[in-house]
Amino acid sequence: MAEIYRASTTAPVNIAVIKYWGKRDPKLNLPTNSSLSVTLSQNDLRTHTTASCSPSYPKEDTLLLNGSPQDVSGARTQACFRELRALRKQLEDSDSSLPKLSSFPLKIVSENNFPTAAGLASSAAGFAALVRAIANLYELPSSPTDLSRIARQGSGSACRSLFGGYVGWEQGTATDGSDSIAFQVAPASHWPNMRAVILVVSAAKKGVSSTTGMQTTVATSSLFAARASETVPRRMQEMQKAIQDKDFEAFGKVTMMDSNSFHATCLDTYPPIFYLNDVSRAAIKIVESINAAAGKIIAAYTFDAGPNAVVYYLEENENEVAGLFKAILGEKDGWKGERGAKIKTSDVENVREAGGVAIDLLKDGVSRVILTGVGEGPVKTEQNLIDEKGEPVS
Amino acid sequence: MAEIYRASTTAPVNIAVIKYWGKRDPKLNLPTNSSLSVTLSQNDLRTHTTASCSPSYPKEDTLLLNGSPQDVSGARTQACFRELRALRKQLEDSDSSLPKLSSFPLKIVSENNFPTAAGLASSAAGFAALVRAIANLYELPSSPTDLSRIARQGSGSACRSLFGGYVGWEQGTATDGSDSIAFQVAPASHWPNMRAVILVVSAAKKGVSSTTGMQTTVATSSLFAARASETVPRRMQEMQKAIQDKDFEAFGKVTMMDSNSFHATCLDTYPPIFYLNDVSRAAIKIVESINAAAGKIIAAYTFDAGPNAVVYYLEENENEVAGLFKAILGEKDGWKGERGAKIKTSDVENVREAGGVAIDLLKDGVSRVILTGVGEGPVKTEQNLIDEKGEPVS
Numbered sequence A, B: 001m002a003e004i005y006r007a008s009t010t011a012p013v014n015i016a017v018i019k020y021w022g023k024r025d026p027k028l029n030l031p032t033n034s035s036l037s038v039t040l041s042q043n044d045l046r047t048h049t050t051a052s053c054s055p056s057y058p059k060e061d062t063l064l065l066n067g068s069p070q071d072v073s074g075a076r077t078q079a080c081f082r083e084l085r086a087l088r089k090q091l092e093d094s095d096s097s098l099p100k101l102s103s104f105p106l107k108i109v110s111e112n113n114f115p116t117a118a119g120l121a122s123s124a125a126g127f128a129a130l131v132r133a134i135a136n137l138y139e140l141p142s143s144p145t146d147l148s149r150i151a152r153q154g155s156g157s158a159c160r161s162l163f164g165g166y167v168g169w170e171q172g173t174a175t176d177g178s179d180s181i182a183f184q185v186a187p188a189s190h191w192p193n194m195r196a197v198i199l200v201v202s203a204a205k206k207g208v209s210s211t212t213g214m215q216t217t218v219a220t221s222s223l224f225a226a227r228a229s230e231t232v233p234r235r236m237q238e239m240q241k242a243i244q245d246k247d248f249e250a251f252g253k254v255t256m257m258d259s260n261s262f263h264a265t266c267l268d269t270y271p272p273i274f275y276l277n278d279v280s281r282a283a284i285k286i287v288e289s290i291n292a293a294a295g296k297i298i299a300a301y302t303f304d305a306g307p308n309a310v311v312y313y314l315e316e317n318e319n320e321v322a323g324l325f326k327a328i329l330g331e332k333d334g335w336k337g338e339r340g341a342k343i344k345t346s347d348v349e350n351v352r353e354a355g356g357v358a359i360d361l362l363k364d365g366v367s368r369v370i371l372t373g374v375g376e377g378p379v380k381t382e383q384n385l386i387d388e389k390g391e392p393v394s
Helices: A075-094 A123-137 A144-154 A156-162 A210-220 A224-244 A248-267 A278-294 A315-329 A338-342 A348-354 A356-365 B075-094 B123-137 B144-154 B156-162 B210-220 B224-244 B248-267 B278-294 B315-329 B338-342 B348-354 B356-365
Strands: A005-012 A014-018 A023-025 A035-039 A046-053 A062-065 A068-070 A106-112 A166-169 A182-186 A194-201 A299-302 A309-314 A366-373 A379-381 B005-012 B014-018 B023-025 B035-039 B046-053 B062-065 B068-070 B106-112 B166-169 B182-186 B194-201 B299-302 B309-314 B366-373 B379-381
Touching: A005 A123, A005 A156, A014 A156, A014 A224, A014 A248, A014 A299, A023 A210, A035 A156, A035 A224, A046 A123, A075 A123, A075 A144, A106 A123, A123 A144, A123 A156, A144 A156, A144 A182, A156 A166, A156 A182, A166 A224, A182 A224, A194 A278, A194 A315, A210 A248, A224 A248, A224 B224, A248 A299, A248 A309, A248 B248, A278 A299, A278 A309, A278 A315, A278 A348, A278 A356, A299 A315, A309 A315, A315 A348, A315 A356, A315 A366, A348 A356, A356 A366, B005 B123, B005 B156, B014 B156, B014 B224, B014 B248, B014 B299, B023 B210, B035 B156, B035 B224, B046 B123, B075 B123, B075 B144, B106 B123, B123 B144, B123 B156, B144 B156, B144 B182, B156 B166, B156 B182, B166 B224, B182 B224, B194 B278, B194 B315, B210 B248, B224 B248, B248 B299, B248 B309, B278 B299, B278 B309, B278 B315, B278 B348, B278 B356, B299 B315, B309 B315, B315 B348, B315 B356, B315 B366, B348 B356, B356 B366
Parallel strands: A062 A106, B062 B106
Antiparallel strands: A005 A046, A005 A379, A014 A035, A035 A166, A046 A106, A062 A068, A166 A182, A194 A309, A194 A366, A299 A309, B005 B046, B005 B379, B014 B035, B035 B166, B046 B106, B062 B068, B166 B182, B194 B309, B194 B366, B299 B309
């Protein structure tokens, strides 16, 4: 029986604090502006992927995600496969003793440890894990930066999930995308007490897809150019300084302003794109009230292309921030487990000025919470999702 | 007994299609961009004001609005009184036979024909009527353009209510505001079949006041400058052309885009300002579906500093636009009367793609509708709200 080659990794989700929105090259996923994110802990949110290849496999490459076969014929997945195979081929060409893995069909199995229905951006973790797992399988000497060029072609923000901690994505200027790469602003250990509570909002319906949405914004928003050319470059500098200085007030203010700026360009799109709903607005009101009660910024909201709120805060303010949401949303899923149990609820009276309406909207509209924090980049694992015979582990 | 001098006028509401948002001089209400509005019919929405003066009146100027005494000591009202008195004084100085009205106390009585609770911008009609009524009382030879300089100091958008039809407000560049004036783009008779249905949304709470809001936007929004300096100047040209050409598709598209642009800069304000809520979004979805069903733009939404939707359409599309809202909101106040009764309801299936959710949100969130259309400017009336003895008519 022909040999089965396998390698496995886990990769994290990241949530941007300076948002990626707009492509200058849709094929290569080259962005119209740089962006910056916090990599979230894989204890809470991660994709686990095993890449495998063998001359004995059926000829077509395959991908199984959470037990369901996925289409791999799309240009994005194909670009990742092609680039990784080309790198492997270079190794094989320079050392004839190496097995010709680049010519074997790929079999990939992935699993997320979080509910798909949560509407969390899983494509970033998914493509980061896919690229990292195949690079491991192929024993490529490529750095995370090198791999970020490839993962970016699968899903733009995936490039940022190849690093842990605080991660930038430099937009670059080269037409081939060679300088559009991710870089680590600071490791998780530099500012390890960054926490996040995610409020998962039960949306009636998925809104406009981000790929379609961002292209419509670029084409129709009259305000978008100012965001891309002036606002974001300035904020990238401010945000990197805030992270270097571990200055949460600056970090939080820029995070909130940039989320609002991104959603403003969505609203300025024609036809307008709305990702925030009344529940999202209620979360914003509550965060504003938490900060008003504290007399400074101790909580910062941000929203991706959907109504879920991600609220960043520092561990020392856990009771004031997560504890306040626990007081409102304690009945929802997500508070069990060691971390959730030790959070003390804080007095809802502190946010009464946000109005009972905001509290009721959150209670009605949030389906679950996820407690997490800053975390590490992809981690190699011996736990394979494909067994020695090449079959998915069930 | 000393003589009682009286003069009365009515003045209209206007709803902008290119929005005024941002002051370059808060004292003189000089705007950061030009704007353009449609004057609405006074049959449906108007302020009726009687201005009166007499040497026999108590020394303090007074204003009664809908039966309630109003504070007239504010800088805005005082500016209007002062400027109008100065113009009267010039007349008196050049013709000593004229009674010295400028030295007499003013007594003003106003009434709106629409519910104050509706959250409709009543200050535009209110200040236009106040300025026009006093100008009539003083028998000033001032043109509406001259008076627009004065009304602007009461409430910016009031300057546009001194004309009927389609009205621009040129931002001007002079520091004294002398060239920041309203002008008529076209009379109502040029394009008389413009209609509007106003969906009055029951808001839980009044949002940020527009005066406070627009100053915060100017100070904190990074996208605002592009709107004021590039987007609006271009749209002012496009909108004037659309009106000259009676091109509803162009009129409607620019109207919707400009409303979205204005609310985008509100969202980009720090802290963010939200005037649109889920009911407003539902109205947008329904309008988009009406247009999709028609295969062209026959309805155009616009929102001021609040959740109420104003939907413009042409009379020939009344059943497709107003009739669709009647099919959804027929139980609400506002459909009685000749105009409402003759509107045929149109098939809700036409907007089913907007989702039952949007329909349910409208049903839950809209408290009443107002049917109206383009109309004339202020009209002098002999119907005085102050009697010959100087007492309010009850």
